[in-house]
Amino acid sequence: MRATLKDVAQLAGVSSATVSYVLNGKRSISADTRQRVLEAVRQLDYVPDLNARGLSMRDSKLIGVVVPQTEPGDRLMFQNSFYSEVLGSIEFCARQQGYHILISATDANESYLTLAKQRNLDGIIVIGMYPSEFYQQMKKSQIPIVLIDSYCNDYYYHNIRIDDAYGSYLATQHLLQCGHRDTAFFVGRIQENGVMKKRLTGYQQALAEFGIPYREEYVFEGQIDYASGVELAGRLLASGLPATGVVAAADILAIGAMKGFYEAGRRVPDDISIVGFDDLEISQYLTPGLTTVRQQISLKGQKAVELLLKHIAQPDLTKQEEILPLQLIERGSVRRLV
Amino acid sequence: MRATLKDVAQLAGVSSATVSYVLNGKRSISADTRQRVLEAVRQLDYVPDLNARGLSMRDSKLIGVVVPQTEPGDRLMFQNSFYSEVLGSIEFCARQQGYHILISATDANESYLTLAKQRNLDGIIVIGMYPSEFYQQMKKSQIPIVLIDSYCNDYYYHNIRIDDAYGSYLATQHLLQCGHRDTAFFVGRIQENGVMKKRLTGYQQALAEFGIPYREEYVFEGQIDYASGVELAGRLLASGLPATGVVAAADILAIGAMKGFYEAGRRVPDDISIVGFDDLEISQYLTPGLTTVRQQISLKGQKAVELLLKHIAQPDLTKQEEILPLQLIERGSVRRLV
DNA sequence: AAAGCTGATTTAAGCGATTAACTAACTTTG
């Protein structure tokens, strides 16, 4: 059926070791033999079996990408275009280097390790999860791991992230500079040491800097999806709080919120201003365009792959942390009051 | 380092065959031995190596998902949330059945085959590509393949799709029923036997049914991305054609077009009506909500996985084609003229 | 002319699993 090394060897009239040497060039081979082998490879359409190779080489040229699955059965992470953009760039960069990616959504922490063992993964990229006690096991396993968007103090894990606090500081600052004083904060589930928590602190810092007291009732916590954005907008309006501006901790929330406000008869930015966070591709195509804090999403994926491959090539690499730049993008969702 | 079958066997004081039998239950094993083996597995945190297993079982529990890469270096397919939604449901369903998915964007047709051989894939799902001459090679390789959104007459390939022509027929019909007579059609690159071509014919059919002559200058061809939608809106306006409605062959195009119209000072739906196609998650959160033809995107992924696994289990399965339902979803982007 | 090099190729072991075939100790059963 499928041609194997042995088939090629037979056709070329050499041993299979010779074929292997021709293919990976680790021995000198006479021009004549090389010719015959390559011709046989061509004739049989031979492609090496990477799993078999991996078995003897003890690698797999496979990197695992783990994305969070908040609840069992939950597929949202793929629908959040933030993830798909990161995934896209990871796939692209990995493929350039001869790696394939194996994507798995998962909740139980331990299953990363299981996956890694099952598939002999050369490395793992974990997107947006917080290291828990189970991570200890991963350390034992020695497998290179790069975290994206995780705040992890552990010296073992590499980290590619942005300065989340600074990002929402920028967003909030912008709103304040435009003259807004009553600003609400829409945020996903706040977890200790999580991205959302950091973004909240950035909001608080900006308020403090402008001498505005932080009031907890202006913080609306939901999930990172459109529906939650709509709902938070409703809750803000229902609260009767006199907010003129909203800082959303994610574009997805901001977009949902815009919809929520419109449905309640409020105009953006006329009645209420919104600043997002992420700069998803869609954000510039909304009406009004969403003013937001841009992070270079696909750069995140690229850097993660680079770092992971570097660690794979150099197993004693110590923890690296890279913090990517942010930038406020002004579009039409904020009204200047001054 | 990693525990292997042999390690477990040693610790349990049995042969490795016994461990294997305990683990996959293909032989009767005494309660006592089973106990000892399981305990050893637990102690060593043993997880079987699926690649090694695959080598002897001649399978891999891996299914490949191939998405189109229009141009080299192009990562758009991941940013198109249609793809990510399909991917998400494929991943989910596959994982339920103990399969992992290997995602690869690729242009060269032949490389699917290479991928399949390299990784010993148990099957392949191909999203949105047209079978070309290279597909002949795939047939020879005997690997189960399910196409999503492909019009392929070849009796070999399974197919999960929608009735694209009927979908845009629905969209157009709706516009016409609302009293629009001059309607433009925004479409991605039209290829013979491709999805976009079919959607065009649906548009034509609806016109014909309403006795409206089809005029080619009302068809605007671009690519499937937001920017292209914006551009097509611009081209329509520049053309001076008196269109009051637009049928977009994809929500992405419709969304871009809405933005384009707004920027040119036209209101949707007041000045111009738009109907989309796909019903992406974002579409309901726009303002106005996008009237569109809904296809059950994640059902597509699910059906594809089911069919693929069925074929894997039953290699002589003959070609199956499944056509999923469509439904017009009315929201706010169409104005009733009558 | 025997010994020593070289360079090209082969042999064979090993990677981590599965499994057909074999063995040994117990049960059946006619």
Add this chain to the structure above:
DNA sequence: CAAAGTTAGTTAATCGCTTAAATCAGCTTT
């Protein structure tokens, strides 16, 4: 009670590849 069947376990081959070590022919050397 001997022949046949069960049961529980082991041995060893195999999957497709890599690679250390062995082989071997052809060439210097001295």
